[in-house]
Amino acid sequence: MHLTLEFGGGLELLCKSVKIHEVNVDPPEKEAKLTMKHLLSWMRTNIIDERPEMFMKGDTVRPGVLVLVNDCDWELSGQLETVLEEKDVVVFISTLHGG
Numbered sequence: 001m002h003l004t005l006e007f008g009g010g011l012e013l014l015c016k017s018v019k020i021h022e023v024n025v026d027p028p029e030k031e032a033k034l035t036m037k038h039l040l041s042w043m044r045t046n047i048i049d050e051r052p053e054m055f056m057k058g059d060t061v062r063p064g065v066l067v068l069v070n071d072c073d074w075e076l077s078g079q080l081e082t083v084l085e086e087k088d089v090v091v092f093i094s095t096l097h098g099g
Contacts, residue, residue: 001025001034001086005047009094011065014050021047036069037080039090055092064096 005021012019025042027034037059044052054062060080061067067074068091074082084090 001027001084003039003084003087004089005043006089006091007093008091009066009096011055011092011094014052014055015047016049023047034084035080036067036074036078036082036084036090039084040080061092064094066093066095067091068093 001024003023003025005023007015007019007021015021023046025034025039028038031038040056040059040061044056048055055065056062067079069077069082069084070089071091
């Protein structure tokens with residue numbers, strides 16, 4: 001499944017300072033659909049190459065990371081259970097920064 005992942009607010013520094021990633025992610029075996037939970041696990045292994053603890057806590061994102069799926073806050077679509085579809089755009093923005 002082709003997805004676009006975008007990082008902002010400093011999170012791009014955790015993935016070689018690349019803000020936009022065009023990726024292909026398959027649903028896990030025995031699963032028909034790809035969820036945000038599966039995507040985050042895949043990202044930890046394949047995208048986040050520095051300090052994954054700054055991006056994730058357990059199997060979800062850390063507090064202070066805004067997640068949008070097709071410009072909709074993932075809290076409105078089921079968070080980790082949000083089902084992703086072909087060509088979805090997932091945006092991760094850190095709301096924590098210095099002043």
